[in-house]
Amino acid sequence: MTARNITIKRRWSEVVLPSGMVITIPPDDNMKQITVNDDIDPYATSANQEYPLGTRLEYGREKFRYALCGASNVEIGALCQSVVPLAGHINELCGTTAVGDTTIDFFPAAATTDDLAENELAQGYIYIYDAIGEGSKYRIKSHPAITGQTAGVLTLYDPIRILTTTGTSKATVMHNKFYKFIIHPASPTATPCGWTVTAVLATYYCWLQTKGPLTVLIDGTVVMGQEVRPSEDDDGAVAAMDYDEGTYAELGAVGQVMEIGADAAGGAATYGLIDARLE
Structure with missing residues (x-):
């Protein structure tokens, strides 16, 4: 196979941190200097980019992806999607x-x-x-x-x-899947890319959770142990997976219910706990 067009190769790798976290940094020749700290806070946000978009962070059973928020603030526990293709x-x-x-x-x-x-x-x-x-x-x-x-x-x-x-x-x-994400609308316009684990300001960088136990916005009634999908009613929420429904069921499951939450009614009112599985 012809060699890939990568100028700086040695710097992009998987690093095990002293905390036990594992960070996997993809090739990105546009970022000439990256500093990997001994500990990384997946709940922190920043106005400045620290890692290539899509960098993966593993913390026990939890996985996160480094992402850039779009033009609007996004609340905590919201399912997000990639930027809408033009x-x-x-x-x-x-x-x-x-x-x-x-x-x-x-x-x-x-x-x-x-x-x-x-x-x-x-x-x-x-x-x-x-x-x-x-x-x-x-x-x-x-x-x-x-x-x-x-x-x-x-x-x-x-x-x-x-x-x-x-x-x-x-x-x-x-675009990169994690470039300028938005809250997942009730009528989806792109693929889900993860959940916010803290409130994120517009144009800020953050870690979106893609796998593992996670607090999320809930729409309607969900059942312990059963699958959930993106809501078709409330932006950023998840709802019970219904394989008999002819319209949105095909969106696919994004996790399983670990603890039942009440209906969020389209706002940050109540949350449930799911085992996320976007990767």
Whole structure:
């Protein structure tokens, strides 16, 4: 396999902390200096980025992912989802590439609406949606600011495996799953990415819990030991899994009930305890 386009390799690894926590740091050439403390507080938030998005922290049975909150504050115990994909970033033109290349041109559809800030897509993905090269997926390393309706160059970690052709190949770009998360709306618009374990201010960095015992907002009646899913009524809450329901049951289970809580009624009123299993 062709070597990946990673400049700094030795720094990205799994570290066992003196506290027994385990932190796994993914490759991110955009962060030149990372300091791993002897102890990490998964309940802390910060205005400044300390780790690559998606960094995993394990604490006993609990797992957390390092994430960036979006434009709105999110309350404690709320199920969150990834940023909503923009229509102008889906099935758009991409440039010609050869096998082994580590750059590809991408054309967002509309000016202003689909503009991209510098490195906004870093640690996200581009996948070839249609025509020559279709089915391939590549991790994005970096890019300059890109204006909609003009081509921008995406630098990749993964070398091109199947060539693409300008005017024929179509591509979709996706942000990192943990970039600018929002509270999971009653009508979901992206995939769940974890729960807040403290109140998080807009644009702050935090740890979202993805696995293990967790206090969450509850919608309706849940049953001890049974599965829960994202609520279709209350933002950020979970509800009983109903495999007989024809609409939202297919969203999938996100955990099992450990202790029953009362109906949160769409606000931070009551909570229950679940065994989360988003990973």
